[in-house]
Amino acid sequence: MPSPHDPELAGLLLSSARGDQQAFADFYDLTNARVHGLVVRVLRDVAQAEEVTQEVYLQVWRGSDTFDPGRGSAVAWLLTLAHRRAIDRVRSAQAQSDRDHAYESRHDRPVPDPTAEVVQERLQGSAVRSAVTELGPPHQEALELAYFEGLTHREVSERLGVPLGTVKTRIRDGLRKLRDQMGGPA
Amino acid sequence: MTGQDRQGHVDDLMAAYALDAVDADERAQLEAHLAGCASCRSAVQEFREMAVLLSYGLDAPASPELRERVLAQVAAEASVVRPLASHRRPSWVWGVAAAGVLAVGSWGVWETLSPDLTAVEQVVQASDAVRHEAEISGGKVAVVESAEEGRAVLVADGLPALSEDEVYQAWFVLPDGSVQSAGLMGSADPDIELEGSLEQATAVALTVEPAGGSELPTSEPLGAVPLES
Numbered sequence: 001m002p003s004p005h006d007p008e009l010a011g012l013l014l015s016s017a018r019g020d021q022q023a024f025a026d027f028y029d030l031t032n033a034r035v036h037g038l039v040v041r042v043l044r045d046v047a048q049a050e051e052v053t054q055e056v057y058l059q060v061w062r063g064s065d066t067f068d069p070g071r072g073s074a075v076a077w078l079l080t081l082a083h084r085r086a087i088d089r090v091r092s093a094q095a096q097s098d099r100d101h102a103y104e105s106r107h108d109r110p111v112p113d114p115t116a117e118v119v120q121e122r123l124q125g126s127a128v129r130s131a132v133t134e135l136g137p138p139h140q141e142a143l144e145l146a147y148f149e150g151l152t153h154r155e156v157s158e159r160l161g162v163p164l165g166t167v168k169t170r171i172r173d174g175l176r177k178l179r180d181q182m183g184g185p186a
Numbered sequence: 187m188t189g190q191d192r193q194g195h196v197d198d199l200m201a202a203y204a205l206d207a208v209d210a211d212e213r214a215q216l217e218a219h220l221a222g223c224a225s226c227r228s229a230v231q232e233f234r235e236m237a238v239l240l241s242y243g244l245d246a247p248a249s250p251e252l253r254e255r256v257l258a259q260v261a262a263e264a265s266v267v268r269p270l271a272s273h274r275r276p277s278w279v280w281g282v283a284a285a286g287v288l289a290v291g292s293w294g295v296w297e298t299l300s301p302d303l304t305a306v307e308q309v310v311q312a313s314d315a316v317r318h319e320a321e322i323s324g325g326k327v328a329v330v331e332s333a334e335e336g337r338a339v340l341v342a343d344g345l346p347a348l349s350e351d352e353v354y355q356a357w358f359v360l361p362d363g364s365v366q367s368a369g370l371m372g373s374a375d376p377d378i379e380l381e382g383s384l385e386q387a388t389a390v391a392l393t394v395e396p397a398g399g400s401e402l403p404t405s406e407p408l409g410a411v412p413l414e415s
Binding site for chain 2: 019021024025028029032033034035036037038040041050051053054055057058061062071072073075076079080083084087132143146147148150151152153154156165167168171172175176178179182
């Protein structure tokens with residue numbers, strides 16, 4: 001899966017910042033599959049993911065003037081923004097569902113959405129093909145829980161039953177290992 | 187956080203921060219530190235570049251409908267941001283406690299359920315209701331018009347709460363780029379009947395204004411609902 005060249009994306013973002021809607025549309029076309037794929041993986045729900053993907057691109061349009069090509073790549077800027085929004089959504093949904101569970105009786109809860117399960121199956125399939133699975137269990141586990149499940153490093157430590165310091169190290173070393181294996185940005 | 191003793195702790199968290207794997211307190215603390223520390227900023231950026239690799243291979247194109255929605259909303263915002271930006275410097279006339287100002291701090295006071303539909307409900311439920319929607323500041327905002335009722339309303343859900351001395355103000359955006367106030371609403375009661383006619387408008391934009399509203403927008407729009415013809 002070749003990624004579009006970053007200089008091209010950076011140029012399109014800079015043009016968007018000047019109000020060029022065609023440049024924005026081109027940027028959308030080149031990147032939406034990557035953004036949406038990430039958001040779907042985090043949210044595990046296509047309808048919610050579409051909402052978040054839409055929010056991400058509106059934020060790109062409104063905030064393209066905050067992109068500075070001297071500081072980093074366009075794709076990192078975009079995926080940072082997309083991931084933050086997806087994680088915020090997961091955490092607020094989690095907070096909401098904790099509240100719901102506290103106040104609602106069991107039979108008031110919505111029945112599971114069958115399409116969500118289908119999506120999840122597909123996700124598990126695609127996760128197998130994602131780069132992170134090449135890393136080996138300890139790093140992969142820490143990175144997946146942190147990046148895709150939206151857990152904080154503290155929650156990862158609780159979930160895995162390993163010390164906090166170990167989790168921080170696995171996250172950091174896992175990322176470096178990933179870079180070394182793949183030889184530069186995708 | 188400039189003390190040497192805490193530096194190690196901060197370094198430790200840069201990778202987790204780059205993955206959004208920190209809680210809200212840590213995020214705030216780290217961002218305060220990053221604001222004044224170029225070497226940590228570049229460390230975070232390096233981890234973000236590495237994190238790009240995590241989603242490699244997960245591509246899933248969004249639907250064509252999503253593309254249309256995004257581009258329509260961008261077009262609507264583009265038409266309103268520029269005219270407002272040109273108003274930025276001149277002396278604005280601030281609305282003075284206009285009639286019909288929303289009761290501030292009235293949330294928690296609920297009207298008793300009435301069998302009669304409110305003005306907003308009448309329009310929303312009209313058989314010829316036409317609905318235009320957009321996502322603004324994380325909330326859903328819809329403009330609903332009914333020719334039969336001869337009115338248009340704005341209904342919002344999930345807009346951020348405002349302080350007591352602020353209101354949301356809706357604006358009709360006209361084809362020449364000028365704007366015209368369409369009404370005020372509080373964040374606690376964000377459903378209003380729009381004052382005036384949609385007929386000429388190309389979009390309805392929202393800004394945050396001081397309580398009482400403004401004659402012209404005094405802030406950048408949060409977003410706009412495009413009214414495709």
